[in-house]
Amino acid sequence: MPHEVNEIINRMRETVVGFGEYGIRFRDREGEVKAFLGRVLAASRVGFIYGPFGAGKSTFLKTLASAMQNTGDVIFVYYDYNVPIVQESMPEVMVYAPVDIKRVVIEALRSIQLASPFVSVNLGEVLKVMLGVLSREGLRDVEGVVFVFDEYDRYLKSKAGDPNFRDLDYVAGALAQAIEHADVRRIIFKELADRRLYFLFPISDQTALRIAMRLGGKGLTMPYLLWNLPRQAFREVVNEVAELTGAKNVNVDLLWNLLGGNVRELEVLVVDYNWDYRRWLQEEVIERKIIRTLEEYERAGRFSSIGKVLESLVDKGRAAAGDYGLGEFMGQPDAVEGDYGFLENNIMINLTGAEHLSELPTEPWIGKRYAYQIPAYYWVLRAMIRKGINVKPEDVLEEINESGGN
Numbered sequence: 001m002p003h004e005v006n007e008i009i010n011r012m013r014e015t016v017v018g019f020g021e022y023g024i025r026f027r028d029r030e031g032e033v034k035a036f037l038g039r040v041l042a043a044s045r046v047g048f049i050y051g052p053f054g055a056g057k058s059t060f061l062k063t064l065a066s067a068m069q070n071t072g073d074v075i076f077v078y079y080d081y082n083v084p085i086v087q088e089s090m091p092e093v094m095v096y097a098p099v100d101i102k103r104v105v106i107e108a109l110r111s112i113q114l115a116s117p118f119v120s121v122n123l124g125e126v127l128k129v130m131l132g133v134l135s136r137e138g139l140r141d142v143e144g145v146v147f148v149f150d151e152y153d154r155y156l157k158s159k160a161g162d163p164n165f166r167d168l169d170y171v172a173g174a175l176a177q178a179i180e181h182a183d184v185r186r187i188i189f190k191e192l193a194d195r196r197l198y199f200l201f202p203i204s205d206q207t208a209l210r211i212a213m214r215l216g217g218k219g220l221t222m223p224y225l226l227w228n229l230p231r232q233a234f235r236e237v238v239n240e241v242a243e244l245t246g247a248k249n250v251n252v253d254l255l256w257n258l259l260g261g262n263v264r265e266l267e268v269l270v271v272d273y274n275w276d277y278r279r280w281l282q283e284e285v286i287e288r289k290i291i292r293t294l295e296e297y298e299r300a301g302r303f304s305s306i307g308k309v310l311e312s313l314v315d316k317g318r319a320a321a322g323d324y325g326l327g328e329f330m331g332q333p334d335a336v337e338g339d340y341g342f343l344e345n346n347i348m349i350n351l352t353g354a355e356h357l358s359e360l361p362t363e364p365w366i367g368k369r370y371a372y373q374i375p376a377y378y379w380v381l382r383a384m385i386r387k388g389i390n391v392k393p394e395d396v397l398e399e400i401n402e403s404g405g406n
């Protein structure tokens with residue numbers, strides 16, 4: 001494990017990250033850095049980093065890579081498969097290493113990219129080239145190389161054409177194949193005597209689950225969970241953004257109960273909705289997320305209306321809450337269990353089977369096995385369970401108030 005953990009964390013603290021057109025300070029993540037350095041970088045491995053949509057996976061990895069780039073212990077090679085970039089040209093590759101090493105690595109990797117621009121990542125070739133680089137003089141101190149393939153599942157999905165979630169089987173299959181490739185297995189797990197190679201794929205939980213199912217039990221892969229920011233760090237972000245935008249009287253506790261530390265969704269609220277959380281609740285949460293998901297389920301199933309879907313959800317939830325001893329059913333994540341398309345549509349997330357990099361807050365929207373990605377989804381569903389399908393933002397806010405959450 002690289003030595004200067006605190007130094008690395010301090011350097012991350014000084015980083016400015018994007019927020020709309022603004023820059024804000026990178027917050028928190030000490031626990032994640034320690035878990036990452038101690039547990040993820042403990043053995044050669046393929047890791048899948050998942051978490052709520054916009055929780056900060058990419059930002060965490062880039063900021064860490066950047067903070068470690070002059071230690072010379074670990075080289076980060078970061079492929080960005082961001083769909084618009086890849087459609088135009090090749091995936092962007094960023095190498096985080098001291099300048100002299102960086103030059104050598106980029107030079108070597110360039111040859112592969114030119115040879116096979118658009119095919120799925122040829123991990124075997126990338127690995128052979130990296131082994132060649134590592135065996136050169138002057139790179140004796142490098143302990144390991146971390147490859148990050150960001151947005152790779154979205155890229156595969158876009159190639160498959162239909163953005164429908166069923167393509168996840170295709171995506172998981174392609175990824176699993178690349179990892180299982182004989183060359184890759186041999187190099188990662190046999191050929192490296194004293195150095196380590198890590199492959200990290202920040203992906204959606206649905207892809208992660210399917211890959212785990214395909215490769216499960218072989219010890220090759222591990223899903224890691226990164227959560228939204230904790231309450232205190234989120235408070236700091238909100239205050240900083242309020243100052244930057246000149247917003248007055250921002251109710252930080254209410255925002256915690258709506259966003260649960262998700263900075264991407266805060267960005268949507270501030271930039272697209274100018275802090276108008278009622279309109280954000282109506283358009284983004286009630287209409288675009290919950291109603292749309294129930295409608296999709298209605299069409300796919302045997303239901304005559306979304307009201308019937310909700311009824312069915314409540315019946316199922318009551319039974320599950322009873323079975324698990326959760327008390328009265330109020331939308332508890334462990335009673336809803338991601339059913340009704342809630343997992344596929346990023347309303348909920350599965351917490352089991354993964355190593356948790358982040359500590360999860362103790363809140364009603366986070367269960368033991370499942371959680372809502374942001375609390376607003378939980379409160380909307382709770383209001384619907386009480387009042388029926390036609391809830392308004394006021395009903396949702398009332399729900400939060402009555403539970404003492406504000």
Ligand SMILES: Nc1ncnc2c1ncn2[C@@H]1O[C@H](COP(=O)(O)OP(=O)(O)OP(=O)(O)O)[C@@H](O)[C@H]1O
Nearest residue numbers: 017018019026027053054055056057058059263264
């Ligand atoms: N630790 C942090 N402190 C402050 N802001 C952060 C932090 N982490 C992420 N952000 C901000 O939150 C937003 C979302 O982050 P990011 O794009 O890294 O999320 P993600 O999990 O990779 O999203 P996706 O699920 O779309 O891949 C960005 O605007 C980023 O700058």
Ligand SMILES: [Mg+2]
Nearest residue numbers: 057058059202
């Ligand atoms: Mg990302």
